[in-house]
Amino acid sequence: MPETAIAEAPAKAGTGEKILQVRNLEAWYGESHILHGINFDVNAGEVVTLLGRNGAGKTTTLKSIMGIIGKRTGSVQFNSQDIIRATSDKIARMGIAFCPEERGIFSSLDVRENLLLPPVVRAGGLPLEQIFDLFPNLKERLNSQGTKLSGGEQQMLAIARILRTGASFLMLDEPTEGLAPVIIQQIGHTIARLKKEGFTILLVEQNFRFASTVADRYYVVEHGKIIDGFSNSELAANMDKLHTYLGV
Amino acid sequence: MQALYAQLLVGLINGSFYALLSLGLAVIFGMLNIINFAHGALYMMGAFVAYFLLSLGGINYWWALLIAPIVVGVFGMILERTMLQWLTGLDHLYGLLLTFGIALIVQGVFQNYFGSSGLPYAIPDQLKGGMNLGFMFLPIYRGWVVVFSLVVCIATWFLIEKTRLGANLRAATENPTLVRAFGINVPRMITLTYGLGVGLAALAGVLSAPINQVRPLMGADLIIVVFAVVVIGGMGSIMGSILTGFALGVIEGLTKYFYPEASNTVVFVLMVLVLLVKPTGLTGRAA
Numbered sequence: 001m002p003e004t005a006i007a008e009a010p011a012k013a014g015t016g017e018k019i020l021q022v023r024n025l026e027a028w029y030g031e032s033h034i035l036h037g038i039n040f041d042v043n044a045g046e047v048v049t050l051l052g053r054n055g056a057g058k059t060t061t062l063k064s065i066m067g068i069i070g071k072r073t074g075s076v077q078f079n080s081q082d083i084i085r086a087t088s089d090k091i092a093r094m095g096i097a098f099c100p101e102e103r104g105i106f107s108s109l110d111v112r113e114n115l116l117l118p119p120v121v122r123a124g125g126l127p128l129e130q131i132f133d134l135f136p137n138l139k140e141r142l143n144s145q146g147t148k149l150s151g152g153e154q155q156m157l158a159i160a161r162i163l164r165t166g167a168s169f170l171m172l173d174e175p176t177e178g179l180a181p182v183i184i185q186q187i188g189h190t191i192a193r194l195k196k197e198g199f200t201i202l203l204v205e206q207n208f209r210f211a212s213t214v215a216d217r218y219y220v221v222e223h224g225k226i227i228d229g230f231s232n233s234e235l236a237a238n239m240d241k242l243h244t245y246l247g248v
Numbered sequence: 249m250q251a252l253y254a255q256l257l258v259g260l261i262n263g264s265f266y267a268l269l270s271l272g273l274a275v276i277f278g279m280l281n282i283i284n285f286a287h288g289a290l291y292m293m294g295a296f297v298a299y300f301l302l303s304l305g306g307i308n309y310w311w312a313l314l315i316a317p318i319v320v321g322v323f324g325m326i327l328e329r330t331m332l333q334w335l336t337g338l339d340h341l342y343g344l345l346l347t348f349g350i351a352l353i354v355q356g357v358f359q360n361y362f363g364s365s366g367l368p369y370a371i372p373d374q375l376k377g378g379m380n381l382g383f384m385f386l387p388i389y390r391g392w393v394v395v396f397s398l399v400v401c402i403a404t405w406f407l408i409e410k411t412r413l414g415a416n417l418r419a420a421t422e423n424p425t426l427v428r429a430f431g432i433n434v435p436r437m438i439t440l441t442y443g444l445g446v447g448l449a450a451l452a453g454v455l456s457a458p459i460n461q462v463r464p465l466m467g468a469d470l471i472i473v474v475f476a477v478v479v480i481g482g483m484g485s486i487m488g489s490i491l492t493g494f495a496l497g498v499i500e501g502l503t504k505y506f507y508p509e510a511s512n513t514v515v516f517v518l519m520v521l522v523l524l525v526k527p528t529g530l531t532g533r534a535a
Contacts (some may be wrong), residue, residue: 066429092431104426106419113415117429165431 267493280366294453313479482529
């Protein structure tokens, strides 16, 4: 499928309004050229998943959108504003929140401090009561050191803290990595509920079985490019291709 | 016995300066990862600002306690913005060399204009005289220095360990990239932190002026001992710096009483022992 066709694929879900448009995004780590012209869109209210093997460039794509990759070119439009040259703190204040793969829980902060760390950037964030309703474990462990939580609880904390900020566009990098099936299921329920609340989510996953339970659309990343894209209803028809892409 | 108490008091006063200076160094090292060798020179600048305020503007000690840390803190922030920020991500050695160079330049400029001898700075009227405690005579100004330093140290510790702003600082020490991606302006926070650390040094300089006079090399004499204090307490540890500062001042004072020949070296002997037993310092954590 040609890249331009992928970029302009209409959404099956959401309002149809393009909230994020990525065009010819290239990124470098030092001398290493990682992204070679990424093109895709995300529509308001939908969950879009980037699939791909290790090292394909999925995480780098999220980091480039968030402005935490030193050298990047191309165009990233968020709510029709180009953010390719903006610093990460400005991008966050425009309403994009990032949950990193390594979770980024701070060891010198307790759970409450970790939860309250990201500033509220705009109205509309979830109040703490609603966050504790989503993640009841966190309420019981507010005074524990952040890194003393289990892997699943740390992942919940990492998602929970960006929900307060008022950001409407969430980027979740491999939220299920290394977690037990029961926790993965809980994360899946949470993502589905967030979607219902009106959040737009860009998800990076290697576990496409999990992704298929929450995503509206998929893009496949390989060697720093989007090589394919389809909606959830087209998933069954694309399974063979997907197995080849992901090597599963 | 009177002599012992007198040495204890001297130890507590020196400990106050050690604590304030090592606290500033710990804050700066924690946030900027820079070993700030310019700290002694900035301490000296604090004393000189107080001296200029009094001799040129007739502005008294109490205002100097407020103005000098602000003036020197702003000078520090300019240093950070124009020079130190470019060292982000480089080896510690670069920061050490740059700040050492800054210290030499600042001290050289002041020495050129004011020579090496001390300029007098009078104790404020409200803090003149002393109190007879029964077992010793306590000069009021010295008691004030100990109590005020302790209050400032505890307030700084509270700010960093118990407030939302402090949580931002601690988080940025661990992972500045992620903290910035949450919407916090980390470069501005780094600049303000450097200003805070430098302001603490200047405050110590003002407190020191009536006791030690105002001299261009007053910081150079002190800074090596302060670095030993920071190493013993643990680089980057706030409470470690405060406790070690006061404790080492007292130990130094007691050594002056029991074995004066070792009083100038006892801190360094302790540093060697601590490095042998616990290289991260008494309260420091392994990287």
